[in-house]
Structure formats: structure tokens, C-alpha cells
Amino acid sequence: xxxxxxxxxxxxxxxxxxxxxxxxxxxxxxxxxxRPKLExxxxxxxxxxxxxxxxxxxTNCSTQGTIQQRLDEDLKKSLQEVVPVTLYDNDLLQDxxxxxxxxxxxxxxxxxxxxxxxxxKVTAVCFKFIAPDGYSGAINMIIGIDRDGNILGVRxxxxxxxxxxxxxxxxxxxxWILNFVGRSLDNLTPAQWAVKKDGGVFDQFAGATITPRxxxxxxxxxxxxxxxxQAQLINP
Amino acid sequence: xxxxxxxxxxxxxxxxNNNIVFGQNLAxxxxxxxxxTATNGLGMGIATLVVITASNGLISLTRHLIPNEIRIPIFVxxxxxxxxxxxxxxxxxxxxxxxxxxxxxxxxxxxxxLLGRAESFASKQPVKQALWDGFMxxxxxxxxxxxxxxxxxxxxxxxxxxxxxxxLGESFKFLEVTVIPNYKGxxxxxxxxxxxxxxxxxxxxxxxxxxxxxxxxxxxAVLSEPLTE
Numbered sequence: 462x463x464x465x466x467x468x469x470x471x472x473x474x475x476x477x478x479x480x481x482x483x484x485x486x487x488x489x490x491x492x493x494x495x496r497p498k499l500e501x502x503x504x505x506x507x508x509x510x511x512x513x514x515x516x517x518x519x520t521n522c523s524t525q526g527t528i529q530q531r532l533d534e535d536l537k538k539s540l541q542e543v544v545p546v547t548l549y550d551n552d553l554l555q556d557x558x559x560x561x562x563x564x565x566x567x568x569x570x571x572x573x574x575x576x577x578x579x580x581x582k583v584t585a586v587c588f589k590f591i592a593p594d595g596y597s598g599a600i601n602m603i604i605g606i607d608r609d610g611n612i613l614g615v616r617x618x619x620x621x622x623x624x625x626x627x628x629x630x631x632x633x634x635x636x637w638i639l640n641f642v643g644r645s646l647d648n649l650t651p652a653q654w655a656v657k658k659d660g661g662v663f664d665q666f667a668g669a670t671i672t673p674r675x676x677x678x679x680x681x682x683x684x685x686x687x688x689x690x691q692a693q694l695i696n697p
Numbered sequence: 698x699x700x701x702x703x704x705x706x707x708x709x710x711x712x713x714n715n716n717i718v719f720g721q722n723l724a725x726x727x728x729x730x731x732x733x734t735a736t737n738g739l740g741m742g743i744a745t746l747v748v749i750t751a752s753n754g755l756i757s758l759t760r761h762l763i764p765n766e767i768r769i770p771i772f773v774x775x776x777x778x779x780x781x782x783x784x785x786x787x788x789x790x791x792x793x794x795x796x797x798x799x800x801x802x803x804x805x806x807x808x809x810x811l812l813g814r815a816e817s818f819a820s821k822q823p824v825k826q827a828l829w830d831g832f833m834x835x836x837x838x839x840x841x842x843x844x845x846x847x848x849x850x851x852x853x854x855x856x857x858x859x860x861x862x863x864x865l866g867e868s869f870k871f872l873e874v875t876v877i878p879n880y881k882g883x884x885x886x887x888x889x890x891x892x893x894x895x896x897x898x899x900x901x902x903x904x905x906x907x908x909x910x911x912x913x914x915x916x917x918a919v920l921s922e923p924l925t926e
Contacts, residue, residue, distance in 0.1 A: 489761045496764040505762055509771050513778035520782055524789035531792040621800065625733025625887060628800075633863055667884045 535618070540575060540587055542632075543605030543614035548584045549577035558697055565686045567679055568593050568601075572686065574694060577605075583695045585613055586687065592679035596671040597621045600630070604641075604680065606687050608695045611648075615641040615680055620672075627672035637664060637673065646684050654681040704829055711833025717810040718841045718896075719903050724810040728842065729892035731801060733853070736861045738846030741801040742839025746832065748783060748805050749814060752776050753831030756819040763820065772815045780806050797864050810838065841899070848895050853887040855880025 485491060495501045533554070540553050553575040562572040568591025577585040585607045592600040600620040605613035615638055617630045629635035640663055655661025656674045663677050687694065700708065710720075717724050724745075731741045755775055756763075763771050784802045787795040805811070814834055819827040847857055855877035862870045885891045 487761070492761040502764045502767050505764060506767050506771065509774055513774055517778055517781055517785075520785050524785055527789040528785075531789065535792075623730075623733075625731070625737055634860060667882060668887050 539603050539616050539618055540605075542616050543603055544577050544585050544587045545613065548607075548613075549579055551576075551578045553577060553587065558694065560686070560690045560693070562590075562686050565682045566593065567591055567683050567686065568599060574690075576694070576697065583608055583697065586694050588683070589618065590679060590683040590686075592675045595620060595622055595675050596627050596669065597623065600672070600676060600679070602676065602679065604683050606684070609645075610684070610688060610691065611643055611645045612641045612680075612684070614639075617676070622672045623669060626666060626669040629666045629669070630672055630676050635666075637666070638676075640664070641680060646688055651681075654678075703826065707826065707830050708833045711830060711835075712837040712840065716837040716841065717813075717834055718838065719900060721810065721813060723813050724808045724838065725896075726807050727801075727804045728845065729889050729896070730804065732842055732846040732849055732892055733887050734850040734856075734860070735843050735846035735858050736864055737801075738842035738844075739839065739858075739861075740798050740864050741804065742835070742842040744783075744798050744801050745805055745808060745811075745838055746835030748776075748780055748802075749808075749811050749835045749838075750828055750831035751783075752779050752811050753814055753819040753827040753834075754824055755779065756815045757822055757824045757827030760820045768816070768820060769812075772812055772820075776811050776815070777806055794864075810834065845892070845895055845899060848899070849886045849891055851876050852895070853883050853885075853891065855882070 537554065544553070556576045556578060558574045558576060559571050560574060561570065563570040572588050572590065574586050574588040576583050577587060585605055587603065587605040589601065589603045592602060598621045600622065601618040602615060603618055604615045607613055616632060617638065620628070620630065622628050622630065629637055632638050649662065652660055653662045654677060656663050656665040656670065656677055658665050658670055659674065661677065663673060665673050714720055718728060727741060727745070731737045752775060756772060759775075780802060784799070787802070788799065814831060818830050822830070850859065851857055855875060857874050857876050858872040861872040862868075865872070886895065
């Protein structure tokens with residue numbers, strides 16, 4: 462399609478006028494004249510708010526998929542850390558079961574349990590849980606339990622605990638969390654499921670007692686959740 | 698001379714004379730919260746450096762549009778939007794770094810130094826100077842964070858730059874050193890009171906150096922003055 466040169470010329474002229482207008486309007490002297498006016502102030506504040514919301518909204522929407530993908534990768538990696546890859550031959554993210562967990566105070570009313578199966582038989586389960594009462598907010602954790610109820614591993618997925626003090630629950634910062642391996646409701650009494658300060662077997666950190674205490678308690682509750690649904694989980 | 702007089706003055710102000718912590722006594726909340734170790738200090742410093750440079754640039758760019766009466770809400774809006782933007786973008790595109798630095802980024806909103814620079818510098822200066830000022834202020838802040846973090850880490854745990862490889866990558870493993878082997882640990886320095894105590898020592902040190910410098914300047918001036926009868 463060919464554009465009529467006359468129309469094109471007219472369009473270009475119009476554009477030039479608009480450009481000239483914007484340029485003049487943005488001139489510091491013109492803006493200085495406008496700034497004390499109430500309408501201008503209202504407009505500018507609204508304009509900035511609108512721009513910021515649009516910018517954040519667009520960024521949020523356009524990155525949501527990527528972030529979800531990154532989180533899935535992280536989840537897969539964490540699942541592999543708490544359940545050894547030799548124990549299963551299925552896709553953990555696809556093979557799930559949802560059980561009610563409202564009574565166990567682990568952050569969610571329903572918990573998705575990832576089932577590790579080897580030749581169709583459940584060898585271990587794995588699920589995310591939350592210690593809702595950490596020192597500065599919820600601590601997101603993940604646990605792997607074998608079919609007999611022994612812990613295969615616990616990891617912290619994300620938390621907001623004090624850097625340098627409470628963040629020793631991360632495996633990258635300290636080996637503390639590895640102490641859970643092999644523990645179960647059978648080989649420790651309920652009283653032993655606590656930090657040493659409270660008479661239990663788990664260390665607390667210098668300067669941060671609440672973080673490990675709440676992590677231990679939430680881990681204990683998640684074991685109870687497993688026990689309550691053990692029959693259903695290992696023979697789905 | 699590498700830099701012109703104006704830029705040199707901004708640089709010296711940012712790093713020493715009008716340093717965010719030493720000169721303006723701002724940003725104490727994030728400062729004391731994260732400087733348990735030198736690595737954490739560095740992480741917070743880098744994150745702040747990026748955001749303060751960007752916020753200074755953005756505010757300077759729009760300074761003619763911002764009426765005096767409503768400048769504070771606009772500054773807060775811009776800074777908060779910027780911090781959130783950095784947070785989201787890093788989560789998506791630099792996920793590994795985000796897992797380490799993510800903890801600090803939200804804390805930047807509590808950093809009144811950003812608002813301080815917007816108010817006292819960026820809203821009155823051209824973009825280039827404002828960017829340079831933001832960068833230098835951020836650099837000065839980073840240096841204080843690392844110094845304070847290092848001092849507290851050595852006195853509380855006997856190590857320096859522990860876990861630096863998590864933040865900077867495996868090639869920076871050499872930074873992690875144990876300064877005092879078999880150190881029993883001194884918990885107070887890792888806690889917030891230790892932060893205040895160590896900060897006091899650093900400020901005293903800075904004042905002493907300033908005093909020495911001032912004295913030397915006076916002596917120099919007296920000596921170089923032409924003798925009159």
C-alpha cells in the first residue's frame with residue numbers, strides 16, 4: 462500500500478507541532494511556572510503513581526513465568542537434597558497426593574506430598590512445610606521421610622531470619638540442619654524433640670535460639686502429620 | 698587531574714567528609730542489622746550502591762517536574778518502586794545472586810540515606826552529577842559496611858569474609874580467612890549492641906584522623922604564610 466505523500470506531509474507537520482509543544486512544556490521555565498499550581502501537583506502525583514504501578518505491574522506479569530520456572534528448578538533441586546535420587550525412578554513433581562494439614566500448624570491447610578516411587582512402590586515421601594512462628598516471619602522448609610518414618614533430610618527453602626545469626630539453619634551456612642537425618646518419632650521422645658536449652662537434643666545458635674527452636678518444633682509437627690497419614694501415603 | 702573539581706569534591710564528600718554513616722549519621726538501621734559479617738556488609742553495600750545510583754539519576758532526571766510541596770511522597774514512591782523493581786528483576790534473571798542478596802534488598806527501603814540524597818542533592822543537580830554522587834555515596838556506605846562487618850566478624854567469630862564464595866562465586870574463596878584460629882567467640886559483637894560499640898570506635902577513629910589532618914593544614918598554612926613585621 463502506498464501512502465499519499467500529501468497525507469504523509471500533513472502527518473509529519475502535525476507530529477512536529479506536538480513535538481514542539483512537548484518540548485516547550487518540558488522547558489524548566491514553563492515547569493517552574495506550573496509547579497505551584499494545585500492541578501499540576503495533583504496531576505503529577507497521580508502521573509508518577511500511575512507510571513510506577515504500570516511499570517511494576519508489567520514487570521511482575523512478564524517475569525512471573527520465569528520466576529515460577531526458577532522456583533520449580535529450586536524445588537526439584539531441594540527435593541533431590543532431601544530424597545536421594547537412588548530411591549526413585551518417577552517424576553516427583555508430577556506424582557503428588559494432597560492431605561489435610563490444618564491441625565498441625567505447618568502453615569497450610571492442605572499439604573502437597575511428593576511421592577518417591579521405585580518400580581511403582583513408594584520408597585519415600587517429601588513435602589514442604591512452614592514454621593509460621595520464626596524470629597522474623599515464616600520459615601519455609603522441606604522434609605524427606607522414608608516409608609518407615611525416618612527423616613532422610615530437612616532443608617530450608619527460604620526465610621527472613623537475621624543474617625549472620627539465624628541463617629545458620631541454611632545448609633550453605635552451617636551443618637546444623639543435617640542433624641535431623643535419621644531422626645524419627647520412634648527414636649526420640651517428644652521431650653527430646655527440642656533445642657538443648659529446652660532439654661532436647663538439637664543445638665541452638667549463639668545469639669539465636671528462636672530460629673532453631675521453631676524449626677525443630679515445626680519439623681516435629683510435620684513428622685506427626687506423616688504418621689497420621691502414613692498408611693495412606695505409602696500405599697496410595 | 699583525572700576528574701574535574703566538582704566531581705572530585707563529590708567523590709571525597711561521598712567517601713569521607715559527608716559519608717552517609719560518618720558524616721550524616723543516616724542508615725544506621727540497615728547498617729547495624731546486617732554487619733554481623735564482612736560478607737553480609739558487602740552484599741548490602743552493593744545492593745544499596747545500585748539502588749541509590751539509580752534513584753539519584755531518576756530523581757535528578759525528573760527534578761523539574763516535581764513540585765516542592767509534594768516532593769517527599771514522590772521520592773518515596775520512586776524509591777519504593779525502584780527497590781521492588783530490582784527485587785523482581787533479580788529474582789527472575791539473577792536467581793542465584795538473589796538467593797544470597799534477596800534478604801538485603803527489601804531492607805534498602807528502610808534506608809533513609811536514599812531519601813536524604815534525593816532531597817539534598819539529586820533534586821537540585823544535573824543528572825550526571827547526581828549519578829556520580831549516588832555512586833560515591835553508595836561506595837562510601839559500602840566501605841563502612843565492610844569495615845564494620847570485618848571488625849565485628851573478627852572480634853565475634855575470629856574469621857573474615859566467611860561465606861564470601863556464596864555471594865561472589867567460587868573464585869573468591871581465597872577471601873575467606875580465619876584470622877584467629879581456635880577463637881572461642883565473643884557473642885556480644887555479633888549482636889546489635891556490638892554493632893553500636895564497634896561503630897563508636899570507627900567514628901572515633903575517623904574523628905581522630907580528621908583532627909590530625911586539620912592540625913597539619915593549620916601548621917602548613919602558618920609555615921607557608923609570608924612573614925610580616
